[in-house]
Amino acid sequence: MHRHLEPLGGWRRTHSCGELTQEACGSDICIMGWVQFRRDHGGLIFIDLRDREGLTQIVFSPEESADAHGRAHLLRTEYVLAIKGAVRPRPEGMANPAMVTGMIEVAVSEWKLLATSKTPPFAIEDRSDAAESLRLKYRYLDLRRPKLAKNFILRHKASQSVRRYLDGLGFLEIETPILTKSTPEGARDFLVPSRLSQGQFYALPQSPQLFKQLLMVSGLERYYQIVKCFRDEDLRADRQPEFTQIDIEMSFVEEEAVMSMAEGLVRTLFRETIGVNLPEPFPRMTYGQAMAEYGLDKPDIRFALQLRDVTDIVRGSQFKLFAQAELVKALAVPGGGELSRKEIDELTEFVKIYGAKGLAWIKIKDDEWISPIAKFLSAAERDALVKACSLAPGDIVFFQAAAPEVVNQALGNLRLKLGERFGLIDDSRFEPLWVTDFPLLEFNPEEKRFAAMHHPFTAAQDGHMELLRGDPAKAMAKAYDIVLNGNEIGGGSIRIHDAAMQSAMFDALGISREDAENRFGFLLNALQYGAPPHGGIAFGLDRIIMLLTGAKSIRDVIAFPKTQKATCLMTEAPSDVSPAQLRELGIKLRERPVKQPPEEQNVGLDL
């Protein structure tokens, strides 16, 4: 069978495969696309032709064109065709209501074979459930699946929406360097060796933080960029080594101006991409309240369960574990008494992930408390617990008694788990939240010193700079995070715009004058030349797109993502380079990289 490819030869598409409906009936059209399904009845051949916009049924019949029909038997899945023909309504009773174009079909008069295809390693269909590693190796095929393609169409709309919104407010889109100086924000840098300055390295930006501040010193007043950032840290379902931020900075502002701009952006984005209207204004919560009631700094406020501090109630308890703990918190679940012993054991294992030693619990029955620990609790303690946690028969209440970090993390994450278990979370809702009043500094117990919680350029709240000497833990920052359904989607701050203040901050962080000069000298210099008050915010675009599309993994909203080991299964990056390349860069490897056997792993499919 001959499978000659033909040139387009002047043919042009007149329509996409997703738009032909009854209005088009009678017209001669030209469409091009991929063979999705083939139904060859011998005397009559149906093909569903797919392009980015959808599917259209085309029919090859001898009555229409014997030649077109005769040649069509060779067609296979994923062949690329150009067809010319007439749009006509489908015969009585033959319409397919499941298809947008299901009322019509195209009778083929002429067609060209533009490309053949090997049998794809997995079916190009939404219901295809091939292993992700296989899909990543053949990412260009995976992206043909409408479900995935849809994510990128939405991502495009989101980017356009952001650009329109910010342009409307006078923000300038300005690019900043990718090859830059290491300006650490806490994460590990990706380094790029310099050929012209041997032995020295550029770093890929963890974010354009310092550049956007310098653009404010430059007097450009309002900057934004949709920009790649790079952090060489371990990956997660929502973390990639390179990811995209919507990076924004503005001059002559305080927190409220940045926050209302940012709210407008998120609200516009949601309205223009998925038609969801977010509340106005977004509710707010302080960091302190978030930690106290939710145990996490990014509360999911779609359901009402809250943590209660019961330290004082059990301070004098016979139960030594409670009496002696630095912090004791309770989490009551109305109606949670139905949990089985097995489920409670599983939850106990779950909290151990976060450093908990165990999980105390009490089931409240009508006249008794079922619990391994109830016997230690006095009547007065019981009364106080009932009051504090609003306990009622049928409830269960969990306790965590330990160091505050462990208590909050364990119960905070248990709360999310229980929210799922009891169906308390309405997936169709979007509930944004501002978290404000973060501490400026965070104590690092390993290094026994304070580090910036946000980053070292964040301004202290008015009057709090003085606290840095006496009681650094009490100093609050002009910082704000935006949280959506328990996901941090953005965060920012008002920056220090005064060189002396910035130096004082470096002092507080234990960064020597000399060190500060080496690493941030250019910033300290710039701040001496009339820096305007400024601040900004950065959004994690990938995470926002995840929420907008309902994707389970960040990889489904990034066109060419990396695996958990930060490799690309399609290009096989990272890879060895030639000795000549290394020599040119003045690099000698300390150890010979261990050569992997060249055998194909489970993704190897070539015949």
Added chain:
RNA sequence: GGGGCCGUAGUUAAGCUGGUUAUAACGCCUGCCUGUCACGUAGGAGGGCGCGAGUUCGAGUCUCGUCGGCCCCGCCA
């Protein structure tokens, strides 16, 4: 650095306490079929179980190691 799950035809999976030629569905190939739409139908080809050791008379099944993928802790906003 650590914990957990997984790896059997092109794909998705089954394979019980180790036992003759490793199952199924979809896909693929060939024939038939003028109203299908994940077309139908008759037939056919295709893997030695990620890789390497070990235990055993015997290993897809057990042990150890190793490679790869996913989820999580640490790390990272």
